[in-house]
Every structure is written in C-alpha cells, then in structure tokens.
Amino acid sequence: MRRTVASLACVVSAAVAIRAVAQPAPPTTAVPITRPAALPEFRSGRTIRGECEGRPCIALTFDDGPDDVITPQVLDELDRHHVHATFFIVGRRISGRTPLAARNRAVLLETQRRGHWIGNHTFNHPSMDTLDDAALSREIDMTARAIEVVIGVRTPLFRPPYGAFHNDASVRAVFSRRMTPVLWQLDSRDWAVHRPEQVVANFRAALDASPAGGVVLFHDTHAHTAAALPQIFAEVETRNTARRGRGEAPYEFVGLEELWHPMHPARRRRGAGDAAADAGGDPNAADSSRTDATWRPQDVATDATWRPQDVVTDASTDGGFVGDSSVDAPVDAARTPSAAMVRPAVR
Ligand SMILES: [Zn+2]
Numbered sequence: 001m002r003r004t005v006a007s008l009a010c011v012v013s014a015a016v017a018i019r020a021v022a023q024p025a026p027p028t029t030a031v032p033i034t035r036p037a038a039l040p041e042f043r044s045g046r047t048i049r050g051e052c053e054g055r056p057c058i059a060l061t062f063d064d065g066p067d068d069v070i071t072p073q074v075l076d077e078l079d080r081h082h083v084h085a086t087f088f089i090v091g092r093r094i095s096g097r098t099p100l101a102a103r104n105r106a107v108l109l110e111t112q113r114r115g116h117w118i119g120n121h122t123f124n125h126p127s128m129d130t131l132d133d134a135a136l137s138r139e140i141d142m143t144a145r146a147i148e149v150v151i152g153v154r155t156p157l158f159r160p161p162y163g164a165f166h167n168d169a170s171v172r173a174v175f176s177r178r179m180t181p182v183l184w185q186l187d188s189r190d191w192a193v194h195r196p197e198q199v200v201a202n203f204r205a206a207l208d209a210s211p212a213g214g215v216v217l218f219h220d221t222h223a224h225t226a227a228a229l230p231q232i233f234a235e236v237e238t239r240n241t242a243r244r245g246r247g248e249a250p251y252e253f254v255g256l257e258e259l260w261h262p263m264h265p266a267r268r269r270r271g272a273g274d275a276a277a278d279a280g281g282d283p284n285a286a287d288s289s290r291t292d293a294t295w296r297p298q299d300v301a302t303d304a305t306w307r308p309q310d311v312v313t314d315a316s317t318d319g320g321f322v323g324d325s326s327v328d329a330p331v332d333a334a335r336t337p338s339a340a341m342v343r344p345a346v347r
Pocket of ligand 1: 063064121125
C-alpha cells in the first residue's frame with residue numbers, strides 16, 4: 001500500500017513537472033523597480049476614478065488576474081513601452097495549494113518586482129453591494145492577506161468588482177480599512193468582446209468620449225486584451241502626434257499617484273456619505289478651504305465598527321489557503337453585469 005501511494009505520488013509529481021515545463025515560465029526581464037508595490041500615501045485616499053488635473057493622461061489598470069499565461073504577456077508589453085500599471089488581484093486566484101495557484105502567485109510577485117502597483121479586487125469577485133458586513137470583511141481581508149503573503153505588503157488600493165460601490169456597508173468597509181477605492185474613466189469593455197481589434201475600437205471610442213483620458217479599465221485574463229495592447233499604445237502615439245501638431249499637450253502614461261488626493265477626515269466623518277462622490281460630486285469639495293495638515297490617522301476608523309484585530313480571523317487564510325477548483329474560470333465573463341454596475345458615475 002505504501003509503495004502504491006509512493007508510486008502514485010511519483011506519477012503525480014511527474015505530471016506536475018511536465019505541466020510546469022509546458023507552461024511559460026514567468027518572464028524575467030530585468031526592469032529595475034522604480035517604486036514600491038504600493039505607496040502608504042494611498043491609505044485613506046478619496047475615490048480615484050477620473051482625470052489628471054490640467055493635462056491629458058492615461059493610467060492603465062488590469063483586473064481579475066493574475067493569470068499565469070496572459071499577465072506575463074501584458075507585463076512584457078508594458079515593459080516595451082516603459083509604462084507602469086496597476087493590477088487588481090482576485091484573491092482566490094492566488095490561494096490554495098494547486099500548481100495553478102502557485103504559478104499565479106509567481107506571476108503576482110513578478111508583477112510587483114517590475115514596479116507595478118497591486119490592488120485588492122476581492123476574493124470571489126462578488127458585487128459588494130449585495131454583501132453584509134461579515135461577507136465584506138471576508139472578501140477584503142482574505143484577499144489582502146493573500147496578496148501580502150506573496151508581495152510582503154498590504155495594499156491600500158481597492159477596486160470593487162463591476163464598479164459596484166454604492167451601499168453604505170460597502171463604502172464603510174473600504175474606508176474603515178483606510179483603503180483607496182479605484183474606479184475608472186474609460187472602459188475598454190474587453191470583457192464584452194473577443195477580438196483584439198474590438199478592444200482597440202472600444203478604447204478609441206472611450207477616448208473620444210473622454211478626451212482628457214484618465215483611468216482605463218482592462219482585464220489581464222483575456223488573450224485578446226494582451227493582443228490589443230500594441231495597438232493601444234500605437235493609437236495613443238498616433239493621437240499624440242496629432243495633438244503635438246495642433247500645439248496641444250500629448251497624453252502621458254501615469255500611475256495612480258497622479259490621480260490620488262488625500263481625503264479630509266471631516267469629510268470621512270460624515271459617515272458613509274461618500275455616496276456623494278459616487279453620484280458625481282467631488283468628495284473633498286466641502287473641505288476645499290481646509291488643509292490636510294489636520295488629518296490624523298486615528299480619525300479615519302472612529303466611525304466604523306471595524307477593529308484592526310478583526311482582520312484575518314479566518315484561520316484558513318493563514319499559512320495554507322483554501323483551494324478553489326473554479327479558479328480557472330474567467331471571472332467577469334461568467335456574468336453580464338448591468339451597464340449601471342459597470343459604469344461608475346464619473347465627474
Ligand atoms: Zn473584475
């Protein structure tokens with residue numbers, strides 16, 4: 001019996017080894033890290049969704065990964081253009097003892113190593129507005145912990161699946177953890193199409209509608225998205241040539257730091273009233289005459305029931321992760337979110 005088990009283990013490990021060889025290894029392009037995985041300054045930021053102030057810009061974001069095949073392709077293309085992006089991670093894709101989860105974790109580490117920023121995109125990719133406080137805590141904290149185990153830092157960046165971020169409980173869950181929610185201005189709608197040229201066409205249409213640019217939404221789980229990126233960069237360069245010809249400033253690829261603004265605690269104490277921001281208002285407008293010098297870290301969580309010691313009370317997230325056999329399933333493609341959920345209110 002013991003011998004049978006040993007033989008079986010051999011066969012399994014051989015099969016794993018063969019599969020590992022067959023899979024593309026994480027790329028190892030030597031690009032120096034030019035910034036940390038996430039800036040602590042992003043803690044307690046106001047919602048990021050829109051444009052750079054006073055100049056055209058583009059901030060690339062990729063959701064739902066890491067994907068052991070697609071994400072490395074995206075990373076290589078970003079390197080070719082020396083552009084840093086932000087990747088919002090689905091916790092279950094990097095959790096568990098499966099070879100796939102291990103490869104995804106390696107890709108996440110490589111993403112961080114190349115200087116991109118990492119954000120939290122929940123564990124199971126639910127619509128947060130449907131969850132109670134306990135479920136919100138699990139979705140956010142299990143993912144935060146899973147990411148931290150891999151890259152060594154707890155990211156303060158958060159993106160709600162489908163952009164669904166309207167209920168008081170959702171808003172409170174994110175801000176009470178001093179995280180900065182990141183929405184978007186331009187949707188490539190790569191989740192709704194199947195060919196690279198459709199992604200490019202959607203990007204063109206989005207940029208036509210928002211000529212100042214802003215945060216762009218992609219998914220590093222679609223082959224057609226990775227394949228579209230060279231044309232996306234070419235499209236921006238074509239427009240920049242035309243803009244320079246007209247004497248206009250060209251688009252500049254920027255990180256989220258260009259769109260981040262600290263949130264005043266007085267604004268925060270208005271409870272979960274960041275609904276004003278989601279309705280299109282400026283969350284800091286009421287405090288525009290005040291400075292952030294009065295901001296104190298302890299101000300942020302005082303109106304929430306969340307306590308630091310509540311984080312990661314699920315023993316299953318410490319050390320070993322609960323396996324998830326559905327981790328291969330495309331996350332967004334499995335659902336057809338409503339337009340209202342996908343498109344956040346934009347300024
Ligand atoms: Zn998503």
